[in-house]
Amino acid sequence: MPDKYWLEKPANIESKNAEAINLQDANARIFKAQDLSIPVQSTDALSNDTRVALDKQGQLNAPLDGDVGESTAKAALEHQPGVLKNADGSDKVIKGVADGQYDSKHGIDLVAADANGKPVVVEVKERKDKPAELDDDPLTSIETKDGSPVKQMDDKWVQDRWRKLIADPTRRSELYAAGVKPQYLNPQNFSSDSAKLWSDVLSDKAVIVVSPLGEKAISPKLIEQCNQRGIKQIKPIKV
DSSP states (O other), rough: HHHHHOOOOOOOOOOOSSOOBOOTTTOOOOOETTOSSEEEEOEEEEOOOHHHHHHTOOOOOSSSOOOHHHHHHHHHHHTTTTTBOOOOBBBBBBEEEEEEESSSSSSEEEEEEETSEEEEEEEEEEEESOOOOOOOEEEEEEEEEOOOOOOOHHHHHHHHHHHHHHHSSHHHHHHHHOOOGGTTGGGGGGGTTTTHHHHHHHHTOEEEEEEEEEGGGHHEEEEEEEEHHOOOOOOOOOO
């Protein structure tokens, strides 16, 4: 079925952030974690534009919890340059950001659309006073063919969550409005685990850690987990 026929776009949802955010951040840098391959970005404080956006949502000085952490990461992606990077270290252009949960509690935290309309899967961790790690609780509802449990943000986990997300017409419309191209929103394109478009969805996974600790919130365990699960970058945002 051609993408244009299945994509349901409610009249009240308009394509937003039409012009990509492509500002330069002279202070942005990337460093390699010692003996590990994943790049950990330098810490960003909240920009004035991000603070204004959060203030309008009533979350600028709100106690840090899961919802506030995700709102902070989303606002930073939308209003600050260089939150995410390309493989060559240049700023990743972000056209828009959508929530990635397929219901009120479960799923991907955020999905950012890059300059080419490809989705960037983002996991957000908020930590008040200790380093962050990915969740390692067994997910019994998703298992690999050999019966082993799937872990948060590994490829099988993302595939399961992505399929559930784009099965919902409202979620598809939100992703489309954020700038994700229709081919990534067509469930038929992801019916097989070996479908060609999976390489785009799985190749640019990122973790954003929102914390007063800045880079100190990035634990060696988190770096190890991200390496094992194919996550390409970790970004601390200091609040």
